Amino acid sequence: MDSAAVEERLVKIWETPPTAQGWFSTVDHKEIGKRYLVTAMVFLIVGGLEALIMRLQLARSNQGFLTPEAYNQIFTMHAMTMIFWYASPILSGFSNYLIPLLIGARDMAFPRANAFTYWSFVTSGLFLYASVAFRQSPHAGWFAYPPYTDSLYSPGLGMDFYALALLFLTISTTVGAVNFIVTIFRLRAPGMAISRMPLLAYSTLTMSFSAVFSLPALTVACVCLELQRHWGFHFFDVAYGGSALLWQQLFWFFGHPWVYIVFLPATGMISMLIPVFSRRPIVGYPYVALSTVLTGVVGFGVWVHHMFAVGMSHMSMSFFSAASMTISVFSAVQVFAWIATIWKGRPVLTTSMYFALGFLASLVIGGLDGIVTAVIPIDWQVTDTYWVVSHLHYVLVGANMFPVFAAFYYWLPKITGRMMNEALGKASFWVMFIGFNLAFFPMHLMGIAGMPRRIYTYPPGLGWDGLSMASTVGAFILGVGILLSIINVIWSLQQGALAGKNPWNADSLEWSTDSPPAPYAFVHIPTVRSRHPLWDDYDEEFDPGDQRVYDQGRLTIASSLLDAEPVALGKMPEDSFAPLLLTIALVIFFSGALAENLWIVLIGALAVIPAMGYWLWPQHERVVA
Amino acid sequence: MSTIHAGQAPVEVLLQPLGIDQARGRQGMLLLIATEASLFVVLFFAYFFLSNGDWRWLQQEPPKITYALVMLAVLLSSSAVLRWGEKQVEAGRFAQGRSAMGLTVLLGLGFLVLSAFEYREHLKHLAPQTNSYGSIFYTITSFHVLHVIGGLLMLSYVLLLPRIGRTDRPPHRAYSDAASYWHFVDIVWIFIVGILYVLPNLR
Numbered sequence: 001m002d003s004a005a006v007e008e009r010l011v012k013i014w015e016t017p018p019t020a021q022g023w024f025s026t027v028d029h030k031e032i033g034k035r036y037l038v039t040a041m042v043f044l045i046v047g048g049l050e051a052l053i054m055r056l057q058l059a060r061s062n063q064g065f066l067t068p069e070a071y072n073q074i075f076t077m078h079a080m081t082m083i084f085w086y087a088s089p090i091l092s093g094f095s096n097y098l099i100p101l102l103i104g105a106r107d108m109a110f111p112r113a114n115a116f117t118y119w120s121f122v123t124s125g126l127f128l129y130a131s132v133a134f135r136q137s138p139h140a141g142w143f144a145y146p147p148y149t150d151s152l153y154s155p156g157l158g159m160d161f162y163a164l165a166l167l168f169l170t171i172s173t174t175v176g177a178v179n180f181i182v183t184i185f186r187l188r189a190p191g192m193a194i195s196r197m198p199l200l201a202y203s204t205l206t207m208s209f210s211a212v213f214s215l216p217a218l219t220v221a222c223v224c225l226e227l228q229r230h231w232g233f234h235f236f237d238v239a240y241g242g243s244a245l246l247w248q249q250l251f252w253f254f255g256h257p258w259v260y261i262v263f264l265p266a267t268g269m270i271s272m273l274i275p276v277f278s279r280r281p282i283v284g285y286p287y288v289a290l291s292t293v294l295t296g297v298v299g300f301g302v303w304v305h306h307m308f309a310v311g312m313s314h315m316s317m318s319f320f321s322a323a324s325m326t327i328s329v330f331s332a333v334q335v336f337a338w339i340a341t342i343w344k345g346r347p348v349l350t351t352s353m354y355f356a357l358g359f360l361a362s363l364v365i366g367g368l369d370g371i372v373t374a375v376i377p378i379d380w381q382v383t384d385t386y387w388v389v390s391h392l393h394y395v396l397v398g399a400n401m402f403p404v405f406a407a408f409y410y411w412l413p414k415i416t417g418r419m420m421n422e423a424l425g426k427a428s429f430w431v432m433f434i435g436f437n438l439a440f441f442p443m444h445l446m447g448i449a450g451m452p453r454r455i456y457t458y459p460p461g462l463g464w465d466g467l468s469m470a471s472t473v474g475a476f477i478l479g480v481g482i483l484l485s486i487i488n489v490i491w492s493l494q495q496g497a498l499a500g501k502n503p504w505n506a507d508s509l510e511w512s513t514d515s516p517p518a519p520y521a522f523v524h525i526p527t528v529r530s531r532h533p534l535w536d537d538y539d540e541e542f543d544p545g546d547q548r549v550y551d552q553g554r555l556t557i558a559s560s561l562l563d564a565e566p567v568a569l570g571k572m573p574e575d576s577f578a579p580l581l582l583t584i585a586l587v588i589f590f591s592g593a594l595a596e597n598l599w600i601v602l603i604g605a606l607a608v609i610p611a612m613g614y615w616l617w618p619q620h621e622r623v624v625a
Numbered sequence: 626m627s628t629i630h631a632g633q634a635p636v637e638v639l640l641q642p643l644g645i646d647q648a649r650g651r652q653g654m655l656l657l658i659a660t661e662a663s664l665f666v667v668l669f670f671a672y673f674f675l676s677n678g679d680w681r682w683l684q685q686e687p688p689k690i691t692y693a694l695v696m697l698a699v700l701l702s703s704s705a706v707l708r709w710g711e712k713q714v715e716a717g718r719f720a721q722g723r724s725a726m727g728l729t730v731l732l733g734l735g736f737l738v739l740s741a742f743e744y745r746e747h748l749k750h751l752a753p754q755t756n757s758y759g760s761i762f763y764t765i766t767s768f769h770v771l772h773v774i775g776g777l778l779m780l781s782y783v784l785l786l787p788r789i790g791r792t793d794r795p796p797h798r799a800y801s802d803a804a805s806y807w808h809f810v811d812i813v814w815i816f817i818v819g820i821l822y823v824l825p826n827l828r
Contacts, residue, residue, distance in 0.1 A: 113653075177656075181652070181656055182649050182652045182656070186646070186648060186649050186652060212656055212659055212663070213660070213663045216660055216667050217667045219664060220668055220671065224671070227753075227760070227764065228760075231754075232753070233760040233764070234756055234759075234760045235761070240756045240760075241675065241756045242757040243674065243675060245674075246674050246675060249670075250671065253667070530629050532629055535629055537629070537630055557643070558648065558649065568643050568645060568646035568647070568648070569643045569644070569645055569646060570645075570646040571645055571646065571794075571795060612782075613782060616782070616795075616796050616799075617786075618786070618788070618792070618794045618795065618796070619794070619795075621794075
């Protein structure tokens with residue numbers, strides 16, 4: 001068969017029709033990945049606007065344009081939006097789009113489950129933001145310590161929105177994590193042994209295992225909170241034998257692995273693009289891969305460092321302090337590998353590389369002040385001050401947002417098919433970088449000067465005024481920087497130069513597809529012979545007999561776990577409404593729980609059954625002529 | 626940058642025809658079980674945390690153990706029956722496999738009836754609202770009951786499927802996947818009996 005006919009046939013098999021029906025039923029990982037990216041960016045903008053409102057309130061002492069309750073709701077919504085609905089989903093978006101392309105598969109292992117993770121992610125976010133309509137948003141910070149969050153001290157719906165929206169999101173994230181694991185375990189192109197796997201696959205894999213084992217702690221915590229708030233159970237109140245510390249243990253057992261969940265895939269993306277722009281393979285590939293995995297493992301042993309100030313035995317504090325310092329070793333291995341790669345290579349300073357370097361600088365600052373905070377006496381001194389706010393923003397903005405922007409400048413040409421404007425990009429980087437440091441570095445000093453976090457205003461004359469004003473100015477500059485990049489995206493969609501298949505001369509498989517990739521991605525399923533498929537002299541799609549076209553339906557190759565030897569053909573499902581229906585059932589369920597109406601809860605739970613039944617029922621296959 | 630030499634020959638194995646992949650669903654089910662297992666680990670952690678690390682709650686009447694042991698027997702026999710059913714399905718005897726699964730569903734329903742009785746007995750002197758012990762006790766056991774219901778729904782669904790043997794049309798291996806989930810639910814009950822019922826009764 002000639003190649004045009006083959007391609008036409010593959011398009012017919014894999015394409016989702018551009019109709020409303022297609023829009024709601026698509027299971028294409030590229031479409032879902034794009035939706036994830038756009039939705040998470042919208043959450044970033046919303047969360048950013050909330051941050052700016054807070055900075056306006058705090059710019060000067062004794063400001064009164066937000067009431068204390070409004071301030072509490074805004075800072076809590078800011079934290080939840082950024083941590084749960086931006087930082088992790090944006091990385092899921094990249095992984096969703098890229099992982100199948102990186103490993104030479106035509107879709108994720110469970111495409112319908114993948115659609116479900118998107119629908120439930122976006123509806124759980126809308127569920128949370130429905131609280132704004134009631135003017136009863138969560139108000140107790142993202143870690144929501146009882147007894148403050150008990151119904152006695154937090155009446156109203158706010159904390160119920162918190163618990164239920166997180167439970168909803170947890171389902172989405174867990175399903176997504178399982179999907180990533182099975183995809184990477186099972187769908188790698190023949191020859192892509194684990195010793196040749198792209199580092200983004202390593203970090204996504206580690207992140208997914210962390211999610212599978214840590215999210216149940218959040219589930220238990222939120223269920224217990226709801227049971228205590230509305231059904232008279234006693235978990236966190238001392239009067240009935242409960243313990244407020246139980247919440248802290250459960251929450252941070254989830255919470256610290258979560259820090260790595262929003263951090264590791266970002267390092268994976270950096271490990272992909274620094275070698276490309278340094279024009280050489282990464283230095284110490286096995287060490288980077290290993291330290292990624294070890295970060296995930298040791299990440300389960302450091303949660304108590306969030307609780308040093310609650311009063312514990314010396315033994316356990318020393319253990320967790322040591323573990324917290326240990327984990328920095330693995331990050332350091334990665335940092336040194338990146339620096340060595342740049343050092344030994346011939347770096348090309350694209351916008352993407354600027355953001356990667358900005359990331360390195362902020363990660364080192366945030367990482368070092370993290371190590372300092374792991375020293376217990378210092379922790380006692382700075383707990384609940386702006387020092388901690390500064391540290392967590394250096395780590396989260398520095399180690400999540402900068403890599404995300406680096407990744408956008410690197411991969412958007414693949415996703416949209418058009419290049420971004422480099423000059424505007426570099427301007428955007430400098431504005432963001434200056435704004436970021438101006439916004440968050442003074443917070444270190446405010447923390448040392450004793451300014452507590454989460455206060456809605458403060459009296460003058462404590463040495464916080466100037467620093468606060470500087471921080472506010474910095475936050476607005478950071479906002480302008482982000483705006484410049486958004487303008488850049490819009491500009492590039494209209495008039496960016498066409499990217500072609502591999503504008504950066506990169507090494508990984510996604511760059512062998514068209515930009516944007518065809519629905520089937522690869523005409524011939526690639527086979528891999530080295531760690532850098534596009535830099536070696538082996539043609540991955542070399543297949544003169546059309547043996548690896550697989551055009552008898554939606555098919556891709558399933559391979560063995562370690563050596564990626566082809567073992568079977570993976571059959572992929574057709575487009576389906578089932579994921580959306582299941583999400584709707586869950587919305588009914590959680591709305592009922594919010595309204596404390598057991599009948600609606602029951603209806604939602606019962607609606608899950610036909611949705612799942614419809615989903616799993618053996619389908620008749622569409623025959624493509 | 627010099628080119629990396631990787632050889633030109635394609636991977637030869639591909640010339641052999643490949644069957645339809647049956648393993649992804651299996652891996653997904655095992656990961657679901659892993660995350661559910663950590664859910665119960667966390668619940669047991671909460672139990673020990675609230676008891677101040679003791680395996681016996683001081684000033685707390687230990688629960689009566691009879692019902693729990695009968696329920697354990699019911700669940701273990703249901704797992705044995707289902708295991709037998711899995712072997713039948715592997716050997717191609719689908720009718721026997723289906724009957725085994727039907728019997729498992731009945732035993733599971735028996736478990737639910739028994740747990741209703743056990744709750745009625747238990748609630749006479751301990752309510753979830755009584756204290757933290759009641760709260761965590763009923764939370765753990767009712768989480769388990771919900772998992773039993775989920776498992777029963779899975780098993781009944783498999784019974785409805787037109788084919789339970791090896792098939793090229795998804796869901797593949799529905800029988801053994803649902804069975805694995807059911808075995809997991811049973812194993813959780815072993816831990817619940819051990820931790821919530823037996824240990825507090827040891828003096």
